[in-house]
Amino acid sequence: MEQAFQHTPTPQELADLKARELDAICVNESELVHPWWHNLKYAAWGILFGIVFVKAEIVSWFRIQEMFRFESFHMYGVIGTAVVVGLISVLLIKRTKAKTIYGEEIHIPNKEFNKGQIYGGLLFGLGWAITGACPGPLFAQMGAGFGVISITFLSAVAGTWVYGLLRDKLPH
């Protein structure tokens, strides 16, 4: 915190931000610059997240089959609770005008509609039911020792890359 300093973005940095924001929901530009180890707070939460993923069996192919077959409440309970907790948190943050631990104003970027959310969403759904994994669980499955999932993971990276290659030709 003490090493953070204010920084006004240059036009080039703003153009870079625009590029990063493309088709992404999770871009936030901070005006603060931190040393690398500040990222450990994300790694720490990731570790907790990974433990939850494995212990609640969210990364299990079986649980995804149950969900899409409507034969278990488990995954609906997990996602439903997460949305409710997230919703209340966002409301509280907005209501109290909470700031980040560095005193920055909290900003949640708006997601704009495009047809990709339909075509891409359907395609991802098809893949989710086959692999039993969305991107987060892919990392957890590899970490939990399912080595062959590294092939699924590399294919997912390849899919992302090919999307980038074809992006301008796809309907949006």
Place this chain on the structure above:
Amino acid sequence: MLEAIKQPWPWYVAGALIGLTVPYLLLVGNKSFGISSSLRHMCAACLPANIKFFQYDWKKEVWNLFFVGGIALGALLAAQFLSDPNPVVLSEPTAAYLAEKGITDTTSLMPSEIFSWDQLFTLRGLIFFVIGGFMVGFGTRYAGGCTSGHAIMGLSSLQWPSLIATCCFMVGGIAMTWLILPFLLTL
């Protein structure tokens, strides 16, 4: 205590902790929760290949890579030290259906009949690892997010495009599970 932790965790504990990721990331660094973007940052870092979509300073999004690295490490810790020795308890109709398709090994989180190295160079391996993974990577980026970015972060912040995306995830998954997977599982 440790014995209780080793049992499978109930949905409300997992759901609450996952939901708390949203305020945690906002409060510690003004970050919106999302995981699939990490795949894009990896492309931008390793093989941008002059593609406009990957021409940005990925180092500014490096927090996302720390986060997914943490997920892998956490999963490793859970599998090493907190693992439940009992098989996965499946709902009866799902277990019966899968048994009919020859999938009976519930000793770990993934069925060994599909997700093992000896399946890699089979038609099954091609579909379940290579094509399935490709659809996950391509689809999430085309949709602009995955279960975390759209279903959890997007719905939590009341963004209607995320509701559309989430519905499409479910429709795709249900179509695959009921119409195509029964055939793929017999390959």
